[in-house]
Amino acid sequence: MKRVMILSFAAALLATGCTSKSTVKTPGIDLSNLDTTVACGDDFYDYACGGWMKKNPLKPEYARFGSFDQLRENNREQIRLLFEELGKQKAEPGSIAQKIGDLYNMGLDSVRLNEEGASPIAEELSRIQSLSGKEAISAMIGEMHRTTSAPFFAIYVDADAKNSTMNIAGWYQAGMNMGDRDYYIADDEANSKIRDSYRNYIQKIFTLSGYSAESAAQAAATVLKVETEIAKAAFTREELRDPQAGYNVMTIDELKKQFGGLDWDIYFNTVGLDSLKKINIGQPRTLKAVNNLLKTLNEQEIRDYLAFNCIDGAAPYLSDDFVNAHFDFYSKTLSGKEQIEPRWKRALDVPNSLLSEAVGEMYVAKYFPPEAKERMVQLVANLQTALGQHIDSLEWMSDETKAKAHEKLNNFYVKIGYPDKWRDYTGLTVNPKDSYYANIRRAAEFETLYSLKDEGKPVDKTKWYMSPQTVNAYYNPSSNEICFPAGILQPPFFNFDADDAVNYGAIGVVIGHEMTHGFDDQGRQFDKDGNLNDWWTSADAEQFTKRAEILASQYDNIVVLDTVHANGHFTLGENIADHGGLRIAYTALHNTFDGVEPAPIDGFTADQRFYLAYAALWAGNIRDAEILRLTKIDPHSLGRWRVNAALRNMETFFKAFDIKEGDAMYMAPEDRVIIW
Structure with a gap:
């Protein structure tokens, strides 16, 4: 198990995505995604995302479906093509192609899985029941x-x-x-x-x-x-x-x-x-x-307790009776899903997870445009400059702490696209003569031993904690690193055909979000080298905490469903990162103008397009059960509040859309908070 304190842009369940070398152009702002029957001052989330939500009603297999999930589905289709191409080749025994192909095909073989029933775990259960x-x-x-x-x-x-x-x-x-x-x-x-x-x-x-x-x-x-x-x-x-x-x-x-x-x-x-x-x-x-x-x-x-853990861990990889029982509780009861995913999707997710970098290497070669990596390097540099400007402008922070903050900012370790070196899976055996579960168990063991072998050894800073095909990004405080996998470098996050306002409102905010994690309530406790070390003056720490508590209270007051409130302290780090990401990306965008405001596009100013692009990242529909589950377990706020609650602290947002006192989206200046 890998328990690294990864602070990510999106929830962990939004785990994979895609990029494409397709020449089809994607509009920067898709006007059909708006719902102009809603006043932007009443509910900006519904105004900016309502059209998308109507076009993408929840299907029975989803508890939540949003922009991330849409990319995930595109990604699955592309990885499916990769796997099918492997199936057409005669793979050498022990090759990556053989391991991925056999693991995928075993997951598709419903006849064999149903014939085997509980037999793949019988020997393990027998050993557990004889323990003394x-x-x-x-x-x-x-x-x-x-x-x-x-x-x-x-x-x-x-x-x-x-x-x-x-x-x-x-x-x-x-x-x-x-x-x-x-x-x-x-x-x-x-x-x-x-x-x-x-x-x-x-x-x-x-x-x-x-x-x-x-x-x-x-x-x-x-x-x-x-x-x-x-x-x-x-x-x-x-x-x-x-x-x-x-x-x-x-x-x-x-x-x-x-x-x-x-x-x-x-x-x-x-x-x-x-x-x-x-x-x-x-x-x-x-x-x-x-x-x-x-x-x-x-x-x-x-x-009995150990036996349950054995059966529960194996259930998704056994016969349909086990799979359906597992789905009925964990997905239907806890999340509200109505229908299990097709078998091919479940089968694909296994090698995509257990041999993630091997799949990632194939994925990058086929789908990732190298010019995306080049553009990201410049964007990251621009966001670093903007965050430095924000640090300098803080009236409540002393020069001493500002100097240390600049040191940390300048020491960010940046990873973009994919690793410089790929993992070696030679030691993993995938044998189709063994059961599906036996192979998964062996692959899980291979992964665990890969992680545990580093105990007592120097940290390898080149190691990645997300696969390249992941639609997400992360900040890791122990290495002071920010990482942007290839999977997130595509529309609606990153769009070569879009204007700067759209890209800064989307991928620019993602970059700023991860940078801000280095200075949120958790990340700020780690120094430029990634050590848990207090580099703040006590007065500055007190000022930070005071502002963070205001932000936490804002989110505590949100009612997510019926009488259930959001947890502003649990989600504090991600909310600070959202706020910081928005402010930093907005400054970085305006730095590119060089004093000359670009002309409106489709009737929207650059500032309006910036905020519309940000909101589009969180378009989605969600079931009530999933709202309640995520409020318990996810340190990110729900998509609606990552838009509406975050923007209510932004004076530039009010000006962009002419939002005034009396509008539901408006927040009085004395109630707003600025941290970064």
């Missing part, structure tokens, strides 16, 4: 962490937050398969119904795996008991945002002395960290609860 003794249990947990699941907790390797040139192992809270602690402990009707559905799902997949109805019911009760105990102790979403609270390095001897519920020597040897000397405990409170569980649960309870 602390040593055997510790070894099994290590094996599962090395492959497809994370019972009780997760292990990872990443840069040491206070010595960013070296990698260190880390312990991170996990073992809650619903993904958020509130699902287990929130005392309301909605979450109670979700827990009931979860219990039914657990029982069903146990039954499908050969358990009796009685044994499945007892096992389900155990799973909920264990996960609820972990949830009670787990760090909240807000606590997880504090990098200082997440830094607790101890020696392995100290770990063994304080938390003896697991045989750590056997565990680390099994997981692949046999020479470990120290580890960072991300959430000590949660570890204490897990340690207590390992000491107090009886062996049958531990066996």
Whole structure:
């Protein structure tokens, strides 16, 4: 598992995208995407995106569909063509073409998957059910962490937050398969119904795996008991945002002395960290609860909990009965999806994820125009200049802190398009004679060992944490790097045929967003070298916090659905980045004018086109269940509020669209906040 503190532009589920060498021109602003029946001063999101939303109603397979998802679908089609081309060739055994092609084809083979049923996990379940003794249990947990699941907790390797040139192992809270602690402990009707559905799902997949109805019911009760105990102790979403609270390095001897519920020597040897000397405990409170569980649960309870993690991790890659049960809970109940994706999409996502850089290398060669990388280099430089201007203009920041901020800005490590060197997948075996799940398990193990092998070694700053085909971007504070994969360098984000106002409102804001992450409530705690190190004067830190609290309160007051509010503190970092990205990109755009305002296009001024282009990034439709789920788990605000809430702090936005006091979009100057 890789637990790097990546601060991304979009939610993690928006994972892939495409670029094309097509000569078809895309308009900078597509007028059909607007809904001019809505006054821009009443609801700018509906005005700028309403036409797009009407043209793209939600299909049953989606809980949310927006601009990112549209790119994701285009990307899938292009990668599908790549995979089909591989299928027409006679691949050499052990080649990348063989590995990708066989893994894809195994996912398509519904006849074989349904014939095999639960048999691919039978041997693993048998070993789990025969576990006895602390040593055997510790070894099994290590094996599962090395492959497809994370019972009780997760292990990872990443840069040491206070010595960013070296990698260190880390312990991170996990073992809650619903993904958020509130699902287990929130005392309301909605979450109670979700827990009931979860219990039914657990029982069903146990039954499908050969358990009796009685044994499945007892096992389900155990799973909920264990996960609820972990949830009670787990760090909240807000606590997880504090990098200082997440830094607790101890020696392995100290770990063994304080938390003896697991045989750590056997565990680390099994997981692949046999020479470990120290580890960072991300959430000590949660570890204490897990340690207590390992000491107090009886062996049958531990066996049932581990068995569920095995079955749950394998379910998407087994027969249709397992796949549908998994979909019904995780996608239909939690997100509101009505229909599972076609099999080819699910099959494609497996090699696209597990051999991501191998697919990325093929993708870049076919679809990524090199001139996009050249243009991005200049755009990034322009945005750096603009952010420097903003730092200099801050009245509340001292010259001392400004100087350090400039050092950090000038030390950004920029990655564009794709890595300079590609990963080697020679050591991964894909064998179609084995089951689909066995191959996925082996690929997951290959990925885990690839990450864990860096423990105790110098950090490789050339390593990428997103594949080139990803429609997203990120800032990584431990390396002070900003990354823009090839997948995001296309319309509506990056458009060669569009005017500067559109490109600065889209990809310019993305660039500014990632840069601002270096100076948000989390990123500002890391210095120019990526170390967790306080480089602010106390007075400047106080001024920053004061302004950040105003922004958090603005978002806390948003009602996302019925009586449910947004979480302004959980989303604070992304909201600061949105605000900073908008302001910095606007300044960078005006720097290009050199005092001469360009003529309007399609009746819209450059400033209007800038803000319309930004809003277009967040056009989308979403189901109510997904609104509630994302409000729990996603540190990004919902698309509607990334537009309406962010723009209400922008005086230049009010001027561009003549928004005045009394309009719903208007915010009085004394209520606005400027951080960067």
